[in-house]
Amino acid sequence: MELFAICHIGKCFILDYELYRYKIKEIILYHQKHNNLTRLACQSAWKFLMNGLPYYDCFEGVIVNELHFAREAARKLEELMKSVNRKRKEEERGRETKEELVLLRWLKTLERYFLSCTMWNEEFVGLLNSIVRVFLAAKDNYREVNFQCIHLLKEIADNKAIEIDVLLKGGAVNAVLEKMQLQTLNKYETYQFLLFFIELSIRLKIKKDEVKEEERKEMKMKMFEKMEEEGYEDIVTSFYGISQYINIYFHPQISLDISDYFVNV
Known part of the structure; x- marks a missing residue:
């Protein structure tokens, strides 16, 4: 309970981060x-470290290389997925289960990291792969988990510290392309998916050093080639008719220039 309480320290008390982070x-x-912490205690400890990253990024090396955050988070996601009922009955959908709440807490902790991270290693490919598996497994049975995964993947694509090649290796691009073809896609999912590919397109257009x-x-x-293989251009073109509506409904606005969603070679 002490770990749970300390992870909710607000920004006005961020100096306490210096005092507690090494403990x-x-x-x-x-x-x-020794595996001595409960799920809640373990997640709370990690959340406390993530809360301080925007202000104390010098500790990120410890989180990534000494504590192996990506490896640990991937293991936790895999464990939680084993206890999630993927075939819930229709009347059970929409009800939050204990497993779903724990999954959501971990996904939000991951979001805190990816919003601020500047370091990356190969262990994160495995973590991204675990996030993708949660995303594909959640589907309509766990809507909040599904939405959080979508938002998380968009934030990962937006982070310049993460190479685009990792999004391919980790299965993120394949997963988003697969989901975009579903007839049950709603306006929120459409919006996040389009932002995902806009960001990839922007990053691939920017020239780096020679x-x-x-x-x-x-x-x-x-x-x-991946987009062409999955019929991506036809998918995005079919969304273009509702782009203005999505623009009105969501902020920040998405682009109305359809060429912004494509990768040209």
């Missing part, structure tokens, strides 16, 4: 060896 590190390391220019061209070709 939290010790608690997490001990838990990794040394990495060949890598950028190769990635553009990979992305173009």
Whole structure:
């Protein structure tokens, strides 16, 4: 309960982060060896560290390389998915279960990290793959989990520290393309998916230094081929008729220039 309370310290008390972060590190390391924390306590400890990242990014190296956050978070997501009922009856949908609430807390903790992270290693590919599996498994049975995953994937695509190649390796691009073809897609999902691909398109159009220019061209070709294979252009074109409506409904506005959604080679 102390860990749960401390993770909810507000911004006005952010100086307490300096006081507690190394103690939290010790608690997490001990838990990794002895598995002594409850699910809530463990998640609360990680959430406390994530809360301080926008203000104390110098601790990010400890989170990534010493505490192996990506590996631990991926393991937690996989464990939680085993206890989630993927075939809930129609009348049970919309009711929050204990497992769903724990999943939501972890996904929101991940969002805090991806909004601020500047460091990345190969362990995050496994984490992204776990997020994608949760996303595909949630579907209509767990709407809040589904929506949180969609938002999280959009934030990951928006983070410049994360290479676009990782989104391909981790299965994020495939998952979003698959979901975009569903007839049950609602306006919120459409909005987030379009933002996901707008961000990828923008990033692939920006030229970097000459040394990495060949890598950028190769990635553009990979992305173009994946989109063409899945019929992405037809999907986006079919959404264009409701773009203005989505613009009115959501903020910030999405682009009304359809070329912004495509990757040209």
